[in-house]
Amino acid sequence: MLTNRKQALIMGLPLGAVLVAFFLLPMARLILETGTQGGVQLYLDALTKPRYLASLFSTITLSAVVTFCSLALSGVVGVFLARNSFPTKRLLVSMLTFPLAFPGVVVGFMVILWAGRQGLLGQLTKALTGDKIVLAYSMSGLFLGYLYFSIPRVVTAVMAAAEKINPELEEAARSLGASPWRVIKDVIIPALTPAFISSGAICFATSMGAFGTAFTLATDIDVLPITIYTEFTLSANIGMAACLSIILGTITWAVLFFARIVAREDSIGAAG
Amino acid sequence: MKRHGFMLHTQLGITLICCAFLIVPVCLSVLTGLSANAFVGISSGLTLRWVGEVWTLYHDTIWRSLLIGLACLGCCLIVGVPAAYFMVRMKSRWTKMLEELLVLPLAIPGLAIALGLLLIYGGFTSFRMSWLFILAGHVVFCLPFMVRSVAAVMAMVDLDSLEEGAASLGASFAKRFMTVVVPNVMPGIVSGALMVFTLSIGEFNLTWMLHTPLTKTLPVGLADSYASMRLEIGSAYTIYFFALIIPLLTAMQWVGAKSLKNKTVQALVEDSPEALLMPTTNPGREFRGVPVKLISCAKTFADGTVGLKPFDLSIEAGQTVVLLGPSGCGKTTTLRIIAGLETPDDGGRILFGDEDVTHVPIEKRNVGMVFQSYALFPNMSVYGNIEYGLRVRGDDAKKRSARVGEMLDMMQIRHLADRRIEQLSGGQRQRVALARAIAVRPRVLLLDEPLTALDAKLRHSLREEIDTLLKRLGITAVYVTHDQGEAMALGDVVVVMNHGEVVQQGSPRDIYFNPSNRFVADFIGTMNTLRCKVNQDLVVLPGGHAIAKSSLVGAPQALASSPTLLFRPESAEIKANGDGQIKAKILSASFLGHKNRLRVVLPDGSACTLDAPGGQRFADGEVITFSVPPEHLRLLPEAARC
Numbered sequence: 001m002l003t004n005r006k007q008a009l010i011m012g013l014p015l016g017a018v019l020v021a022f023f024l025l026p027m028a029r030l031i032l033e034t035g036t037q038g039g040v041q042l043y044l045d046a047l048t049k050p051r052y053l054a055s056l057f058s059t060i061t062l063s064a065v066v067t068f069c070s071l072a073l074s075g076v077v078g079v080f081l082a083r084n085s086f087p088t089k090r091l092l093v094s095m096l097t098f099p100l101a102f103p104g105v106v107v108g109f110m111v112i113l114w115a116g117r118q119g120l121l122g123q124l125t126k127a128l129t130g131d132k133i134v135l136a137y138s139m140s141g142l143f144l145g146y147l148y149f150s151i152p153r154v155v156t157a158v159m160a161a162a163e164k165i166n167p168e169l170e171e172a173a174r175s176l177g178a179s180p181w182r183v184i185k186d187v188i189i190p191a192l193t194p195a196f197i198s199s200g201a202i203c204f205a206t207s208m209g210a211f212g213t214a215f216t217l218a219t220d221i222d223v224l225p226i227t228i229y230t231e232f233t234l235s236a237n238i239g240m241a242a243c244l245s246i247i248l249g250t251i252t253w254a255v256l257f258f259a260r261i262v263a264r265e266d267s268i269g270a271a272g
Numbered sequence: 273m274k275r276h277g278f279m280l281h282t283q284l285g286i287t288l289i290c291c292a293f294l295i296v297p298v299c300l301s302v303l304t305g306l307s308a309n310a311f312v313g314i315s316s317g318l319t320l321r322w323v324g325e326v327w328t329l330y331h332d333t334i335w336r337s338l339l340i341g342l343a344c345l346g347c348c349l350i351v352g353v354p355a356a357y358f359m360v361r362m363k364s365r366w367t368k369m370l371e372e373l374l375v376l377p378l379a380i381p382g383l384a385i386a387l388g389l390l391l392i393y394g395g396f397t398s399f400r401m402s403w404l405f406i407l408a409g410h411v412v413f414c415l416p417f418m419v420r421s422v423a424a425v426m427a428m429v430d431l432d433s434l435e436e437g438a439a440s441l442g443a444s445f446a447k448r449f450m451t452v453v454v455p456n457v458m459p460g461i462v463s464g465a466l467m468v469f470t471l472s473i474g475e476f477n478l479t480w481m482l483h484t485p486l487t488k489t490l491p492v493g494l495a496d497s498y499a500s501m502r503l504e505i506g507s508a509y510t511i512y513f514f515a516l517i518i519p520l521l522t523a524m525q526w527v528g529a530k531s532l533k534n535k536t537v538q539a540l541v542e543d544s545p546e547a548l549l550m551p552t553t554n555p556g557r558e559f560r561g562v563p564v565k566l567i568s569c570a571k572t573f574a575d576g577t578v579g580l581k582p583f584d585l586s587i588e589a590g591q592t593v594v595l596l597g598p599s600g601c602g603k604t605t606t607l608r609i610i611a612g613l614e615t616p617d618d619g620g621r622i623l624f625g626d627e628d629v630t631h632v633p634i635e636k637r638n639v640g641m642v643f644q645s646y647a648l649f650p651n652m653s654v655y656g657n658i659e660y661g662l663r664v665r666g667d668d669a670k671k672r673s674a675r676v677g678e679m680l681d682m683m684q685i686r687h688l689a690d691r692r693i694e695q696l697s698g699g700q701r702q703r704v705a706l707a708r709a710i711a712v713r714p715r716v717l718l719l720d721e722p723l724t725a726l727d728a729k730l731r732h733s734l735r736e737e738i739d740t741l742l743k744r745l746g747i748t749a750v751y752v753t754h755d756q757g758e759a760m761a762l763g764d765v766v767v768v769m770n771h772g773e774v775v776q777q778g779s780p781r782d783i784y785f786n787p788s789n790r791f792v793a794d795f796i797g798t799m800n801t802l803r804c805k806v807n808q809d810l811v812v813l814p815g816g817h818a819i820a821k822s823s824l825v826g827a828p829q830a831l832a833s834s835p836t837l838l839f840r841p842e843s844a845e846i847k848a849n850g851d852g853q854i855k856a857k858i859l860s861a862s863f864l865g866h867k868n869r870l871r872v873v874l875p876d877g878s879a880c881t882l883d884a885p886g887g888q889r890f891a892d893g894e895v896i897t898f899s900v901p902p903e904h905l906r907l908l909p910e911a912a913r914c
Contacts, residue, residue: 005362007445012358012370014351015419022412023377026388033391077290080283094525095291098298101517103476103491109498109506110297113304118311118503120300151290180279209381212476212491216498225383225477232387232481242391245384253379260375 030242037239046243052227056247059224062142063207067200070150075196077151078158079188093159100152104145104212111136111145111217137219145213150203157202161195162188201259205252224248298514305507322508326497329505333493334512340403340489341472344410348468351411352418353461357453359419360426374416382477385412389482403487409478414471418464425460426453430645436613437647439634441661441712451660455651463527470520474513490516561590561748562625562715564610569620571605571772579605580772582620587765589625592742592749594763596756598795602772603752604720610750611718612637624715640714644721646705648693654704655680655689661712679707698726702734710745717742717749723758735761756796760784768792790908793838800844800880802837802854802905811835814876817853823902836908841869843904844882852897856880861890872896 034042046052081093099107115121115135125133135141165188173183211225222230224244232241305323309316359367377385389409394400434456438448454461476491483492490513497506564587571580580602587593595603608614610622612634621630629637648657658679662672680686683703688696696704702722709717722738723731739762742749751762759766760780768776768783768791776788787793804811810818811831821831846852856872859879868884882898884890 008358008362011354012362012367015355015358015370015415018347018351018411018415019373022389022408023373023385026385026392027376027380029392030384030388073286073290076283077287080280080287084280092287092291094521095295097525098518098521099294101470101474101521103474103494105476105491105495105498106474106510106513109301109494109510112498113297113300113507114293120296148294151294155290205379209383209477211381211383211480212495215480216495225381228383228387229481238387238391242387245381245387249380249384252381253376256375256379257372 030245033242034239034246037242042239042243043247046240046247051222052240052244055222055224055227058139058221059208059248060251062139062146062223063204066143066146066150066207067204070147070154070203071196071200073147074151074154074158074199075189075192078155079162079192081155082159082162096155097152099148100156102149104149104210104214105216106212107145107149108213108216110148111141111213115141115144137217139219139221141217142214142219142221142223145217146207146210149210149213150207153206154199154203157195157199158192161192165191197259197262201256205256208248208252208255301507301510302514303507304503305509305511307504310502310504310507322504323511326505326508326512330488330490330493330497330509330512333488333490334516336403336487337473337490337516340407340410341469343407344414344472345465345469347407347411348415348418349461349465352415352464353422353454353457354449355415356419356422356426356457356460357449360423360431374419377412377416382409382413382475383481385409386478386481389478401484401486406479406482406487406489409482410472410475413475413478414468417467417471421464421467422457422460425457429456430647431456433643433645433647434649436634437641437643437649437708438660438664439613440611440639440641440718441708442635442638442664443660444635447664452649452651456649458651459527459530463524466520466524466527470517470524473516473520561746563587563589563623564716564748564750565621565623566606566610566616567621567623569606569609569616569622571602571609571614571620572617578772580609580616582617583774585767585774585777587748587750589748590746591764592751592762593765593767594751594753594759595767595769596753596759596763596795597769597775598754601769603754603767603769605772606769607718607720607750607752610716611639611641638712638715640709640712640717642702642705642709642717642719642722644724646701646722646725648701648704648708650693652693653689654685654691654693654696657693657704658708658711661708665712675711679711682710683707699730699734702726706738706741710747715748717745717747719749719751721752721754723753723755731758738762760796768795770795786906787838787908793906793908798841798881799838800841800882801878802839802874802880803876803878804835804837806831806833806835811837813837813854814874814878815854816875819853819902819905824905824907825903831907838906838908839900839904841881841883843900844880844884844898845901846870846882846884846888846896846898850897851899853899855895855897856882858890858892858894858896860892870896 038045047056077096081089081096099110102110113119115133116137117132117134119134119136122132122134125131135144169187169191170183173187178186209225210223211229214221214223214226215229225248228241228244228248231237231244303314304310306318306320307314307316308319308321359370386409389405390400393405393408399405431453434452435448438452443451474491475489476495479489479492480495483489488496494506494509494513497509500506564585566583566585568582568584569580570578570582572578585593585606595606597603605614609616609620612629612632616622616630621628623629624637649660652660655676658676659672662675667675676689677686680689683706685700685703685707688700688704693701693704705722719738723734726734735758742762751758753759753762763780765777766780766783767774770791776783776792778786783792784796787796787799793799802813804813806812806821807818809821811821811824812818824837854874856874859871859873861871862869863886866886868886868888868890870882870884870890871879872882873879890896
């Protein structure tokens, strides 16, 4: 071995220090906080009291539905873009990946511009039917917002995976008499499954933890991050906030962990 | 076909709808931010009033976001790049855990991390009130992206051989890291850096919890402006955000496209005919070889497998020793022990001349090494590669350029001096690797299967060149190969190894004609075996013909009752008219031009391979007879027992 252990350890040391100081210690403190503020009873409360349970339930449902829809839409778009080349392709790809860097608040604002009180949708429906449709501040608004930040993430992953599919596989299937639908079912979807699993998990985890979008839309539906925030700031119930954070963190981590085991592919690209 | 067209149109339709869904509000926000009246829209006229107002209200948040973004980038570079190296280098349970740990900041919502940070550091008021508090959160959040981006590229680059290459030229750990590792993982560092900066600029979840009224960042300001319900201010402010991230995203796309393009050009350049014919010039004899001695060197690996059993090896100054054997026989381990890339087990010693170098690391041993993959540094030109070892040694510019020139001339590659490594053919790379190793005037030249990566024709011509070079230079050389032809052509001494042991050591001629056991006999060329019987003073060959025991070279008095005799295909003499000692039936005859190669079956059912002159004709199934002159019949030493 060329590099001796000591030299390699010195290289890893700063990372260890940063993680311990600013991640492991705070996390330990968070867990400790739930211990001193009620312990097991606190967790039981979090999982049984209707307010928290409803919040947990709506967050999980919303995230699952958003994940499914983004996978379906991005699957079509990603394969289409990876498989076809045309003059405006680069432009379309740039448009689809542009929102990748948007913080949740900006995504929320985008939904307001689409479907808020002065939004485009409202103006269009008013002009067409006389009734103004406003979706932004309801569950539909949250759904649109979550879809908005999920699509770019999944599209990039699907495109990367679709580019790696050997076109000869598809040609072979067609030479054996498979219809286009069968080719999709038997060749393309199986080849994309690992990408679907890993990007789906990231999409789910990001949706679970998304705070900015819901914060900007200020809906009456409390997703879990908003509940945590209100517990912490308004009710000053630090114990419950910590407890809900731990529950939320455990769920997202577990989803990512199992996805990585299943897809055997590292997941990169989850961002709040 | 029609159906296919329908599918395509559906796909295009969905793609366009998705694009519109994402981009329309972006355009709307830009238009609203520039419109005089947000409710009327663009028809109310364009104005920069809101953009200006936002600047007065919020410009401090923009500067603070840039400051935190840059500081976060700096921290991630300083911490993340070495950490990625650590994780790629030290594959163990601990790094696996660390990898898992690095996923956590991505999996655990920013809110939770922020809460933890507040609980633990909230009491340190001056830290809590400063932007450094936000920076700490951003670093935890962004660091995994940097580490993973760099580690992904590191895992693709053949770091092992590049670093070993640099070390063999004398570079210390720090020097190797800065001149070889960092430049070669630059694509990973650049894309990681862009990602970290973009993420930091846009981070909201953590920042919202960690900020104070005096440490607002851009996204926090945005949230404030959206909450103020003034659409035009929110929109104008969003324009600033777009203006910040568009260059970053463009750069990211550009870097991605560039690395993709690089990967596709990687295909090896074909060897041109002149590359094959390009002889090296006669180098002057430099007399710098030292004798090398290995004393009871053994190697047991960390997992307990024995790579090498204890053995001694003595190499005279200027001699070329070839270590020959099948893969896994320990030949490369031996070479790596001589190089200093592996240390022998306790008790083993390596001497260069009179100097004990057992515990001298490779960078201080002054060896030259040619790697199987060449390990040329892709971040340097041909010239830069050859010059590297001299630069590490601190030679001045004039001395360096003279020596590099000498090497370029010697290997006839002066016209390639400014080329990048990926623009070279296999044969050219081989020359550069040789030139780089020789340039530093090594005490010992070590070559690890240097011709394996080349095609047969090139291998042959380069083999001759290397032979000439080694002889002229008078350098002590150790050459590892699994190709017996190479071993025969190059070696003054051939050391045949198997299962971590030296099986036989001797001149090529010795090894070929007097193999010490069955393994050597089979490994070097083709060897036939004759199962014989002893009848008093006679040895009876298959088919009944007997020869005198005394006619066998080196046969002991006491011979096993059924000894095995060996002979090479070319020793067989095909006899006309059935005059030969042994009758055989031809199974297959292949005409190879200068000779026929016959596969025959003997009366006892065993098969042999015989060579016959190319002029003769043979047919499958034909019965022939052949003789082997007694001086070409060898008795296996292991058979010479009662």
